[in-house]
């Protein structure tokens with residue numbers, strides 16, 4: 001793990017920084033706080049029934065750990081992570097909780113009970129997962145570093161795995177990602193903290209979405225800046241995907257975002 005640096009985030013929990021990618025794994029404001037506020041808290045309304053959860057980009061597992069801490073009945077958690085070493089590394093970091101969460105996960109890694117690990121590219125795994133999920137966490141690195149984790153093709157496959165009354169959650173609220181979600185026909189909402197959008201929540205059941213995108217925000221998805229990332233065969237690399245998107249933007253006749261904003 002030579003290219004990974006440990007940082008102490010503002011809530012005292014450990015966060016990681018990837019030196020070669022120049023990208024953080026966790027918010028500097030608090031790795032544990034981020035897992036709760038952007039992923040678990042928005043899904044608490046579903047905490048009435050046994051849950052099947054999909055954790056995409058497990059990393060060192062904050063979202064899964066926070067889910068185990070906060071949900072009463074979890075039927076299963078499927079965790080997908082490309083880097084096996086990270087999952088092992090996570091046991092070095094204490095996760096403060098009344099439940100011994102690291103022990104629960106370690107045992108499941110040895111002998112899966114309700115937690116299953118898939119150490120592979122999510123793009124190779126997603127079509128093979130044979131259930132629908134009540135909750136899906138999507139926590140990839142930012143699109144300008146790893147566009148392959150946010151293509152409309154991958155998002156389409158992810159949303160196909162969501163139960164009709166399930167919730168999809170991500171910290172990402174960039175326009176290409178919102179537009180990719182919009183194209184699936186799902187209702188999209190904002191996760192809000194102190195009047196600021198900190199993430200996205202989406203569901204087929206619009207009753208579950210408290211702060212849906214308004215008409216002004218939906219209008220932005222029709223501008224050039226919301227042109228999605230494409231990865232038709234789920235096997236292109238970041239450079240190819242971004243080059244193709246840049247070309248699409250260049251050739252597009254759609255309105256620019258700045259022009260759209262000036263109208264309001």
Ligand SMILES: C[S@@+](CC[C@H](N)C(=O)[O-])C[C@H]1O[C@@H](n2cnc3c(N)ncnc32)[C@H](O)[C@@H]1O
Nearest residue numbers: 057058059060061062063081082121122139141
């Ligand atoms: C922002 S970090 C996730 C942090 C994590 N949720 C946590 O709580 O520690 C992004 C993660 O995506 C993983 N990743 C990158 N490309 C991937 C891929 N194609 N499939 C699955 N995981 C991937 C990285 O190894 C990294 O751990």
